[in-house]
Amino acid sequence: MTTETIEGTHLETEQEHGMSTRGYIVVALILAAITALEVSTYYVDFGPLFLPSLIVMMVVKFVMVVSFFMHLRFDNKIFSWLFYSGLLLAVGVYVAALSTFHFFLR
Amino acid sequence: MAETTTHDAHVSSTGLSNVKLGMWLFLGSECLLFGGLISTYMLYRGRVSDGPTPEQIYDIPFTSVSSFVLLMSSLTMVLAVSAAQKKDDRGVNLWLTTTALLGATFVGGQVYEFTAFYNEGLGFSTSLFGSSFYTLTGFHGVHVTVGIIMLLALVAINKRSSVPGSKSETVEMIGLYWHFVDIVWIIIFTLVYLIPV
Numbered sequence: 001m002t003t004e005t006i007e008g009t010h011l012e013t014e015q016e017h018g019m020s021t022r023g024y025i026v027v028a029l030i031l032a033a034i035t036a037l038e039v040s041t042y043y044v045d046f047g048p049l050f051l052p053s054l055i056v057m058m059v060v061k062f063v064m065v066v067s068f069f070m071h072l073r074f075d076n077k078i079f080s081w082l083f084y085s086g087l088l089l090a091v092g093v094y095v096a097a098l099s100t101f102h103f104f105l106r
Numbered sequence: 107m108a109e110t111t112t113h114d115a116h117v118s119s120t121g122l123s124n125v126k127l128g129m130w131l132f133l134g135s136e137c138l139l140f141g142g143l144i145s146t147y148m149l150y151r152g153r154v155s156d157g158p159t160p161e162q163i164y165d166i167p168f169t170s171v172s173s174f175v176l177l178m179s180s181l182t183m184v185l186a187v188s189a190a191q192k193k194d195d196r197g198v199n200l201w202l203t204t205t206a207l208l209g210a211t212f213v214g215g216q217v218y219e220f221t222a223f224y225n226e227g228l229g230f231s232t233s234l235f236g237s238s239f240y241t242l243t244g245f246h247g248v249h250v251t252v253g254i255i256m257l258l259a260l261v262a263i264n265k266r267s268s269v270p271g272s273k274s275e276t277v278e279m280i281g282l283y284w285h286f287v288d289i290v291w292i293i294i295f296t297l298v299y300l301i302p303v
Contacts, residue, residue, distance in 0.1 A: 024185060
Protein backbone atom coordinates (compact mmCIF):
# COMPACT_ATOMS: atom_id res chain seq x y z
CA MET A 1 0.00 0.00 0.00
CA THR A 2 1.46 3.37 -0.90
CA THR A 3 1.61 6.30 1.43
CA GLU A 4 -0.70 8.10 -0.95
CA THR A 5 -3.38 5.44 -0.48
CA ILE A 6 -3.09 5.52 3.30
CA GLU A 7 -3.23 9.29 3.42
CA GLY A 8 -6.03 9.38 0.89
CA THR A 9 -8.07 7.11 3.14
CA HIS A 10 -7.14 9.25 6.15
CA LEU A 11 -8.24 12.41 4.35
CA GLU A 12 -11.47 10.76 3.20
CA THR A 13 -12.22 9.80 6.78
CA GLU A 14 -11.45 13.37 7.88
CA GLN A 15 -13.91 14.72 5.34
CA GLU A 16 -16.62 12.43 6.67
CA HIS A 17 -16.05 14.02 10.08
CA GLY A 18 -17.79 17.16 11.16
CA MET A 19 -21.00 18.60 9.90
CA SER A 20 -22.41 20.56 7.01
CA THR A 21 -22.06 24.36 6.89
CA ARG A 22 -25.73 24.60 7.82
CA GLY A 23 -25.09 22.38 10.85
CA TYR A 24 -22.25 24.61 12.04
CA ILE A 25 -24.44 27.70 11.68
CA VAL A 26 -27.22 26.04 13.70
CA VAL A 27 -24.71 25.19 16.47
CA ALA A 28 -23.43 28.80 16.43
CA LEU A 29 -27.00 30.13 16.70
CA ILE A 30 -27.71 27.86 19.66
CA LEU A 31 -24.46 29.06 21.31
CA ALA A 32 -25.47 32.69 20.68
CA ALA A 33 -28.91 32.04 22.18
CA ILE A 34 -27.38 30.46 25.29
CA THR A 35 -25.00 33.43 25.62
CA ALA A 36 -27.98 35.80 25.44
CA LEU A 37 -29.68 33.75 28.17
CA GLU A 38 -26.50 33.93 30.27
CA VAL A 39 -26.37 37.70 29.92
CA SER A 40 -30.06 37.93 30.86
CA THR A 41 -29.19 36.53 34.32
CA TYR A 42 -27.42 39.84 34.94
CA TYR A 43 -30.66 41.77 34.44
CA VAL A 44 -33.36 39.30 35.50
CA ASP A 45 -33.56 37.79 38.98
CA PHE A 46 -33.33 34.00 38.62
CA GLY A 47 -33.49 33.51 42.40
CA PRO A 48 -31.97 30.24 43.64
CA LEU A 49 -31.61 29.06 40.03
CA PHE A 50 -29.10 31.82 39.25
CA LEU A 51 -25.86 29.95 39.98
CA PRO A 52 -26.92 26.43 38.83
CA SER A 53 -28.37 27.79 35.58
CA LEU A 54 -25.18 29.75 34.80
CA ILE A 55 -22.98 26.72 35.48
CA VAL A 56 -25.20 24.45 33.35
CA MET A 57 -25.22 26.94 30.46
CA MET A 58 -21.43 27.30 30.67
CA VAL A 59 -20.95 23.52 30.58
CA VAL A 60 -23.41 23.12 27.68
CA LYS A 61 -21.58 25.78 25.64
CA PHE A 62 -18.21 24.23 26.46
CA VAL A 63 -19.32 20.73 25.44
CA MET A 64 -20.99 22.00 22.25
CA VAL A 65 -17.84 23.82 21.05
CA VAL A 66 -15.61 20.85 21.93
CA SER A 67 -17.93 18.27 20.40
CA PHE A 68 -19.02 20.02 17.21
CA PHE A 69 -16.49 22.75 16.38
CA MET A 70 -13.45 20.79 17.60
CA HIS A 71 -14.91 17.60 16.08
CA LEU A 72 -14.27 15.57 19.22
CA ARG A 73 -17.67 13.91 18.80
CA PHE A 74 -16.73 12.62 15.36
CA ASP A 75 -13.02 11.98 15.90
CA ASN A 76 -11.09 9.06 17.36
CA LYS A 77 -11.89 8.49 21.05
CA ILE A 78 -8.20 8.72 21.97
CA PHE A 79 -8.37 12.48 21.41
CA SER A 80 -11.37 12.71 23.75
CA TRP A 81 -9.51 10.72 26.40
CA LEU A 82 -6.45 12.96 26.12
CA PHE A 83 -8.38 16.19 26.39
CA TYR A 84 -10.94 15.20 29.01
CA SER A 85 -8.19 13.57 31.12
CA GLY A 86 -6.33 16.88 31.22
CA LEU A 87 -9.54 18.75 31.93
CA LEU A 88 -10.70 16.42 34.71
CA LEU A 89 -7.23 16.42 36.24
CA ALA A 90 -7.26 20.22 36.22
CA VAL A 91 -10.76 20.40 37.73
CA GLY A 92 -9.85 17.81 40.38
CA VAL A 93 -6.57 19.46 41.34
CA TYR A 94 -8.04 22.95 41.59
CA VAL A 95 -11.24 21.92 43.37
CA ALA A 96 -8.98 20.24 45.94
CA ALA A 97 -6.76 23.33 46.11
CA LEU A 98 -9.77 25.65 46.53
CA SER A 99 -11.19 23.36 49.22
CA THR A 100 -8.03 23.70 51.30
CA PHE A 101 -8.71 27.45 51.35
CA HIS A 102 -12.35 26.79 52.43
CA PHE A 103 -13.51 28.45 49.21
CA PHE A 104 -16.74 26.44 48.98
CA LEU A 105 -17.73 27.21 52.59
CA ARG A 106 -17.79 30.98 52.10
CA MET B 107 7.29 1.89 -2.02
CA ALA B 108 6.01 4.99 -3.70
CA GLU B 109 6.21 8.13 -1.58
CA THR B 110 3.77 10.61 -3.06
CA THR B 111 3.16 12.65 0.04
CA THR B 112 1.79 16.05 -0.88
CA HIS B 113 0.64 17.34 2.47
CA ASP B 114 1.85 17.35 6.02
CA ALA B 115 -0.23 14.51 7.44
CA HIS B 116 1.80 11.69 8.98
CA VAL B 117 1.01 8.02 9.21
CA SER B 118 1.82 6.65 12.65
CA SER B 119 1.63 3.24 14.31
CA THR B 120 -1.65 4.31 15.94
CA GLY B 121 -3.13 5.27 12.58
CA LEU B 122 -3.61 8.77 13.97
CA SER B 123 -1.85 11.97 13.09
CA ASN B 124 1.00 12.60 15.55
CA VAL B 125 0.55 16.33 15.07
CA LYS B 126 -3.09 16.10 16.09
CA LEU B 127 -2.25 13.84 19.01
CA GLY B 128 0.36 16.36 20.16
CA MET B 129 -2.09 19.23 19.81
CA TRP B 130 -4.72 17.51 21.96
CA LEU B 131 -2.05 16.73 24.58
CA PHE B 132 -1.01 20.38 24.53
CA LEU B 133 -4.61 21.52 24.94
CA GLY B 134 -5.07 19.08 27.84
CA SER B 135 -2.04 20.63 29.54
CA GLU B 136 -3.36 24.13 28.84
CA CYS B 137 -6.41 23.18 30.93
CA LEU B 138 -4.05 22.95 33.91
CA LEU B 139 -2.55 26.36 33.18
CA PHE B 140 -5.89 28.14 32.91
CA GLY B 141 -7.32 26.07 35.77
CA GLY B 142 -4.58 27.50 37.99
CA LEU B 143 -5.20 31.06 36.85
CA ILE B 144 -9.00 30.77 37.22
CA SER B 145 -8.67 29.20 40.70
CA THR B 146 -6.32 31.97 41.81
CA TYR B 147 -8.79 34.58 40.59
CA MET B 148 -11.67 32.84 42.38
CA LEU B 149 -9.68 32.91 45.62
CA TYR B 150 -8.63 36.54 45.36
CA ARG B 151 -11.56 38.25 43.64
CA GLY B 152 -13.01 39.37 46.97
CA ARG B 153 -9.68 40.64 48.31
CA VAL B 154 -9.92 44.34 47.57
CA SER B 155 -7.76 46.33 49.96
CA ASP B 156 -7.70 49.36 47.69
CA GLY B 157 -9.34 50.47 44.44
CA PRO B 158 -12.65 49.40 42.90
CA THR B 159 -14.43 46.08 43.46
CA PRO B 160 -15.48 43.76 40.60
CA GLU B 161 -19.12 44.89 40.85
CA GLN B 162 -18.11 48.55 40.57
CA ILE B 163 -15.89 48.11 37.57
CA TYR B 164 -17.23 45.36 35.27
CA ASP B 165 -19.12 46.50 32.18
CA ILE B 166 -21.26 43.44 31.45
CA PRO B 167 -22.94 44.73 28.24
CA PHE B 168 -19.54 45.53 26.73
CA THR B 169 -18.00 42.19 27.73
CA SER B 170 -21.10 40.37 26.45
CA VAL B 171 -20.54 41.86 23.00
CA SER B 172 -16.85 40.86 23.13
CA SER B 173 -17.84 37.32 24.14
CA PHE B 174 -20.31 37.15 21.26
CA VAL B 175 -17.60 38.29 18.82
CA LEU B 176 -15.20 35.58 20.03
CA LEU B 177 -17.96 32.96 19.88
CA MET B 178 -18.72 33.89 16.28
CA SER B 179 -15.01 33.65 15.44
CA SER B 180 -15.28 29.97 16.35
CA LEU B 181 -17.94 29.62 13.65
CA THR B 182 -15.75 31.29 11.02
CA MET B 183 -12.81 29.12 12.12
CA VAL B 184 -14.75 25.90 11.72
CA LEU B 185 -15.88 27.11 8.28
CA ALA B 186 -12.19 27.58 7.41
CA VAL B 187 -11.45 24.00 8.51
CA SER B 188 -14.42 22.79 6.48
CA ALA B 189 -13.18 24.70 3.41
CA ALA B 190 -9.67 23.25 3.91
CA GLN B 191 -11.06 19.71 3.90
CA LYS B 192 -12.75 20.54 0.59
CA LYS B 193 -9.41 21.93 -0.72
CA ASP B 194 -11.09 25.31 -1.25
CA ASP B 195 -8.11 27.60 -0.62
CA ARG B 196 -10.02 30.79 -1.39
CA GLY B 197 -12.62 29.86 1.19
CA VAL B 198 -9.87 28.98 3.67
CA ASN B 199 -8.19 32.37 3.27
CA LEU B 200 -11.50 34.21 3.50
CA TRP B 201 -12.61 32.47 6.70
CA LEU B 202 -9.15 32.60 8.32
CA THR B 203 -8.94 36.34 7.66
CA THR B 204 -12.46 36.84 9.04
CA THR B 205 -11.51 34.84 12.15
CA ALA B 206 -8.37 36.95 12.61
CA LEU B 207 -10.42 40.15 12.29
CA LEU B 208 -12.96 38.96 14.85
CA GLY B 209 -10.09 37.96 17.14
CA ALA B 210 -8.49 41.38 16.70
CA THR B 211 -11.84 42.99 17.58
CA PHE B 212 -11.93 40.94 20.77
CA VAL B 213 -8.34 41.87 21.70
CA GLY B 214 -9.09 45.53 20.88
CA GLY B 215 -12.05 45.31 23.26
CA GLN B 216 -9.83 43.87 25.94
CA VAL B 217 -7.27 46.66 25.51
CA TYR B 218 -10.12 49.20 25.81
CA GLU B 219 -11.43 47.42 28.91
CA PHE B 220 -8.00 47.32 30.57
CA THR B 221 -7.47 51.02 29.82
CA ALA B 222 -10.89 51.91 31.24
CA PHE B 223 -10.25 49.84 34.38
CA TYR B 224 -6.83 51.43 34.86
CA ASN B 225 -8.34 54.91 34.53
CA GLU B 226 -10.93 53.96 37.14
CA GLY B 227 -8.17 53.10 39.58
CA LEU B 228 -7.57 49.37 39.09
CA GLY B 229 -3.87 48.87 38.47
CA PHE B 230 -2.05 45.55 38.37
CA SER B 231 -0.82 45.93 41.95
CA THR B 232 -3.78 47.87 43.36
CA SER B 233 -5.26 44.78 45.01
CA LEU B 234 -5.15 40.98 44.87
CA PHE B 235 -8.34 41.16 42.81
CA GLY B 236 -6.61 43.43 40.27
CA SER B 237 -3.49 41.26 40.04
CA SER B 238 -5.41 38.01 39.57
CA PHE B 239 -7.88 39.60 37.13
CA TYR B 240 -5.21 41.12 34.88
CA THR B 241 -3.09 37.95 35.00
CA LEU B 242 -5.99 35.68 34.02
CA THR B 243 -7.55 37.82 31.30
CA GLY B 244 -4.12 39.03 30.14
CA PHE B 245 -2.91 35.44 29.65
CA HIS B 246 -6.06 34.73 27.68
CA GLY B 247 -5.56 37.86 25.59
CA VAL B 248 -1.99 36.78 24.80
CA HIS B 249 -3.33 33.40 23.65
CA VAL B 250 -5.82 35.13 21.35
CA THR B 251 -3.05 37.38 20.00
CA VAL B 252 -0.81 34.36 19.29
CA GLY B 253 -3.79 32.77 17.54
CA ILE B 254 -4.27 35.86 15.35
CA ILE B 255 -0.57 35.80 14.37
CA MET B 256 -0.84 32.10 13.47
CA LEU B 257 -4.00 32.73 11.42
CA LEU B 258 -2.45 35.58 9.44
CA ALA B 259 0.79 33.65 8.93
CA LEU B 260 -1.22 30.71 7.63
CA VAL B 261 -3.10 32.95 5.19
CA ALA B 262 0.25 34.26 3.89
CA ILE B 263 1.68 30.73 3.57
CA ASN B 264 -1.50 29.45 1.97
CA LYS B 265 -1.42 32.21 -0.66
CA ARG B 266 2.09 31.16 -1.69
CA SER B 267 1.23 27.48 -1.83
CA SER B 268 0.63 26.05 -5.29
CA VAL B 269 -0.99 22.82 -4.08
CA PRO B 270 -4.67 23.26 -3.10
CA GLY B 271 -5.48 21.84 0.32
CA SER B 272 -1.82 21.21 1.17
CA LYS B 273 -2.21 22.93 4.54
CA SER B 274 -5.46 21.28 5.57
CA GLU B 275 -3.99 19.65 8.67
CA THR B 276 -2.31 22.91 9.74
CA VAL B 277 -5.64 24.73 9.38
CA GLU B 278 -7.26 22.06 11.52
CA MET B 279 -4.56 22.32 14.23
CA ILE B 280 -4.78 26.11 14.42
CA GLY B 281 -8.55 25.66 14.49
CA LEU B 282 -8.26 23.42 17.56
CA TYR B 283 -6.11 26.04 19.28
CA TRP B 284 -8.56 28.80 18.39
CA HIS B 285 -11.59 26.87 19.65
CA PHE B 286 -9.70 26.12 22.86
CA VAL B 287 -9.14 29.84 23.39
CA ASP B 288 -12.88 30.28 22.87
CA ILE B 289 -13.88 27.62 25.41
CA VAL B 290 -11.53 29.16 27.98
CA TRP B 291 -13.35 32.47 27.47
CA ILE B 292 -16.71 30.70 27.87
CA ILE B 293 -15.55 29.72 31.38
CA ILE B 294 -13.97 33.11 32.16
CA PHE B 295 -17.08 35.01 31.05
CA THR B 296 -19.30 33.03 33.41
CA LEU B 297 -17.02 32.62 36.44
CA VAL B 298 -15.31 36.01 36.32
CA TYR B 299 -17.91 38.41 34.93
CA LEU B 300 -21.38 36.96 35.50
CA ILE B 301 -21.07 35.35 38.94
CA PRO B 302 -20.83 38.09 41.57
CA VAL B 303 -18.39 37.91 44.50
